[in-house]
Amino acid sequence: MHATSHYHTIDREFLDFRPPACLEPLLEEVSRFAADVERRRRGPALPEAELRDMLARLPELDLPALLVHEEGVDAEDGPLTLFLFGELLGAASADLAWRGLEGLVGAVLAKLAGLAPLAQAPRLFVRQGPHQWLALGHAGQGDALLFDAHAGALYGPLDGATLARDWECTSTQGTLGFPDVLLQRLTRHARLDPPAVLLGAEKTALARRWLWASGGVLCGVQQSLFRHARGYAGTRHAFGKAIINHQAISLRLADMALALDATRLYLLQRVADADPTLAAPGAADFLVDSAHALARDAVQVAGAHGYVDGLPLQRLFMQSRTLAATLAAYCGDAPASDAFNAQY
Amino acid sequence: MRADDPEGALAIDRLIDDLPAYVESTDRDGDIAPALLAGVGAGCANRFIIPVEYGGSPLTATALRRTTIFERIGAACAGICIGLPGPGLSMPPVLALATKEQRAAYFARFIEATGPMWGAFAISEPGTGSDATALRTTARQDGDGYVLDGEKCFITNGGRAELVVVFASVDLKRGRFGIRAFLVERGTPGFVHLRNEDMLGLRGSQLAQLSFSDCKVPASAMLGHDGVRGPVIDAFTGAQSAWDYMRPVLTSVIVGACVGALERAEACLAHGARSHLSRGEHAVMSGTLASYRHRLAAARLLAYRAAWRYDSGQRASLDASMAKAYASTLSMQLAHELMRMFAFAPPGSASDFSKFYRDAKAFDILEGSGDMQRLMIARAYQGGQRA
Numbered sequence: 001m002h003a004t005s006h007y008h009t010i011d012r013e014f015l016d017f018r019p020p021a022c023l024e025p026l027l028e029e030v031s032r033f034a035a036d037v038e039r040r041r042r043g044p045a046l047p048e049a050e051l052r053d054m055l056a057r058l059p060e061l062d063l064p065a066l067l068v069h070e071e072g073v074d075a076e077d078g079p080l081t082l083f084l085f086g087e088l089l090g091a092a093s094a095d096l097a098w099r100g101l102e103g104l105v106g107a108v109l110a111k112l113a114g115l116a117p118l119a120q121a122p123r124l125f126v127r128q129g130p131h132q133w134l135a136l137g138h139a140g141q142g143d144a145l146l147f148d149a150h151a152g153a154l155y156g157p158l159d160g161a162t163l164a165r166d167w168e169c170t171s172t173q174g175t176l177g178f179p180d181v182l183l184q185r186l187t188r189h190a191r192l193d194p195p196a197v198l199l200g201a202e203k204t205a206l207a208r209r210w211l212w213a214s215g216g217v218l219c220g221v222q223q224s225l226f227r228h229a230r231g232y233a234g235t236r237h238a239f240g241k242a243i244i245n246h247q248a249i250s251l252r253l254a255d256m257a258l259a260l261d262a263t264r265l266y267l268l269q270r271v272a273d274a275d276p277t278l279a280a281p282g283a284a285d286f287l288v289d290s291a292h293a294l295a296r297d298a299v300q301v302a303g304a305h306g307y308v309d310g311l312p313l314q315r316l317f318m319q320s321r322t323l324a325a326t327l328a329a330y331c332g333d334a335p336a337s338d339a340f341n342a343q344y
Numbered sequence: 345m346r347a348d349d350p351e352g353a354l355a356i357d358r359l360i361d362d363l364p365a366y367v368e369s370t371d372r373d374g375d376i377a378p379a380l381l382a383g384v385g386a387g388c389a390n391r392f393i394i395p396v397e398y399g400g401s402p403l404t405a406t407a408l409r410r411t412t413i414f415e416r417i418g419a420a421c422a423g424i425c426i427g428l429p430g431p432g433l434s435m436p437p438v439l440a441l442a443t444k445e446q447r448a449a450y451f452a453r454f455i456e457a458t459g460p461m462w463g464a465f466a467i468s469e470p471g472t473g474s475d476a477t478a479l480r481t482t483a484r485q486d487g488d489g490y491v492l493d494g495e496k497c498f499i500t501n502g503g504r505a506e507l508v509v510v511f512a513s514v515d516l517k518r519g520r521f522g523i524r525a526f527l528v529e530r531g532t533p534g535f536v537h538l539r540n541e542d543m544l545g546l547r548g549s550q551l552a553q554l555s556f557s558d559c560k561v562p563a564s565a566m567l568g569h570d571g572v573r574g575p576v577i578d579a580f581t582g583a584q585s586a587w588d589y590m591r592p593v594l595t596s597v598i599v600g601a602c603v604g605a606l607e608r609a610e611a612c613l614a615h616g617a618r619s620h621l622s623r624g625e626h627a628v629m630s631g632t633l634a635s636y637r638h639r640l641a642a643a644r645l646l647a648y649r650a651a652w653r654y655d656s657g658q659r660a661s662l663d664a665s666m667a668k669a670y671a672s673t674l675s676m677q678l679a680h681e682l683m684r685m686f687a688f689a690p691p692g693s694a695s696d697f698s699k700f701y702r703d704a705k706a707f708d709i710l711e712g713s714g715d716m717q718r719l720m721i722a723r724a725y726q727g728g729q730r731a
């Protein structure tokens with residue numbers, strides 16, 4: 001509980017999540033970039049050629065340089081920038097956000113975390129040799145890993161750094177909503193070294209920054225779901241009026257708006273405070289439940305049109321699930337939960 | 345401790361310390377024991393939410409500050425929190441509609457009162473609940489005053505109130521634009537407190553039914569009567585300002601009640617209330633409770649955002665509705681979880697959450713039901729108020 005001494009400290013405008021003025025040019029540029037992505041998208045997804053083209057243009061935004069440049073943005077603004085950047089990109093294209101941020105954020109992370117410039121340090125899962133991977137995550141036997149065939153990167157939860165050698169793939173399949181991101185599993189015979197041997201404390205910094213960025217992407221995808229559902233409800237007519245004017249649909253949209261705002265405020269607060277308690281127990285349940293409720297309702301608003309290919313809703317429904325699960329995979333740091341409980 | 349109102353801070357702390365001893369009797373009797381309020385001191389209790397320029401406490405000078413304090417009080421007992429003395433919901437319409445002189449006189453009554461004094465806000469009627477613009481209470485001009493006729497229901501603290509802001513129509517054909525607000529004193533001939541409702545929960549706050557029959561009030565009782573009004577022109581907008589003001593505070597009371605229940609549940613688990621459970625079952629319950637910490641953090645932020653917008657003069661109706669709708673749904677979900685986890689707990693024991701279960705249902709009804717909040721939210725998005 002708050003002590004009495006908190007009564008007068010609450011006036012700070014901590015809910016004014018507008019980015020600092022020095023970031024506005026960058027975010028405007030990202031907004032323009034995201035708008036361009038929207039224009040190029042045909043149907044639910046960005047065609048592969050367009051996706052590759054936009055990925056190639058991403059470095060023009062110069063986010064890594066801005067974030068780490070001595071005269072650029074203060075490190076304190078880094079979390080919010082990563083979140084807002086992920087959000088803008090996620091709202092435009094989850095595919096682009098996934099692949100683009102993985103590279104861009106990774107470059108930033110490596111510098112911010114003071115990592116040695118490993119060849120593929122940006123990756124969440126880094127190749128160290130033909131048969132050796134640095135797993136920034138919980139890569140226990142049989143644990144699921146995510147492999148992006150295009151980026152040549154493996155993904156894994158970040159709550160421990162584990163070196164996995166001599167692994168071989170026992171199964172390969174696409175991931176829900178991201179067919180290019182392949183799900184791979186280590187063999188039973190893979191040799192796993194203790195965590196944190198190579199990265200030590202830096203892995204925590206990496207994990208947090210990935211959380212901030214991926215939290216933004218999830219929020220962006222959720223906004224996109226809401227936007228498309230609301231747009232559909234405004235144009236689809238039934239029983240003589242737009243379905244948005246039917247109370248059943250209105251109530252569903254209101255619930256979606258509630259889930260969206262609650263999740264976004266929660267994530268923004270944690271990100272703005274650079275709060276490690278985002279990884280507290282129970283946070284994953286909240287984020288996954290909230291994301292699921294919104295995605296489920298968005299598809300429901302459009303009925304069969306939401307379920308079949310054509311509108312973006314079908315794809316976003318799946319992507320939201322995978323992104324929420326990925327975000328949730330990084331939650332579970334016990335000391336952080338203690339800090340959270342002490343605060344509230 | 346803040347130096348500019350140490351007396352107020354101590355009064356709040358004392359109230360929170362003393363509250364637990366009065367929860368059971370308040371729930372049983374449907375009234376707050378005078379001893380609790382005597383301990384706080386009428387001077388402090390009456391002025392908790394009054395603006396500083398009228399003698400109120402700087403501790404509660406902004407909506408944002410009020411939310412933090414009311415969360416603490418709500419954690420101890422939501423019903424008592426809502427039933428505390430002071431102007432309550434009658435204050436925002438006075439601030440929005442009343443003349444300068446009316447405001448000064450109105451607040452002076454609370455500041456100068458020697459005992460606990462309540463205000464009330466009377467808009468709901470038996471035939472018009474959620475659609476307040478369709479109210480049927482009339483205000484007929486009669487000489488140098490108005491005659492009120494009609495009935496009001498579900499008025500929080502209505503039976504205790506010395507001053508009630510009553511909404512009535514001077515011309516029913518004009519709909520919301522015919523509505524005016526009148527400050528009516530208890531004891532005015534024709535103003536009758538019919539009864540207090542027997543509520544399921546939140547019994548410390550009394551819902552009253554009030555009747556006005558040939559109730560003559562002077563023209564000066566109409567807020568903004570002489571044309572030099574406050575910042576708002578029509579009285580219904582003044583009522584809206586009351587909801588914008590109250591809903592973030594109520595959300596904080598709800599969040600507080602949930603936090604109080606959650607902490608009690610966590611303590612019960614930690615101290616073996618469910619010791620017969622397997623380690624796995626115990627972990628699942630702990631995980632469920634932990635997730636509510638985060639859900640409540642989100643609800644708290646929604647309340648803060650609405651309060652912050654209110655304080656900064658921005659439109660806050662949508663934010664207030666969102667905060668209240670989200671928190672009230674959450675409270676019922678948590679109450680359901682706790683009743684499932686601690687089913688058939690001995691009444692009055694630490695693991696008995698039946699009172700919280702009864703209270704939580706009220707949260708989704710009072711100050712605008714959850715369904716109505718959602719309709720307002722949907723309309724705001726339809727109308728482009730929120731992108």
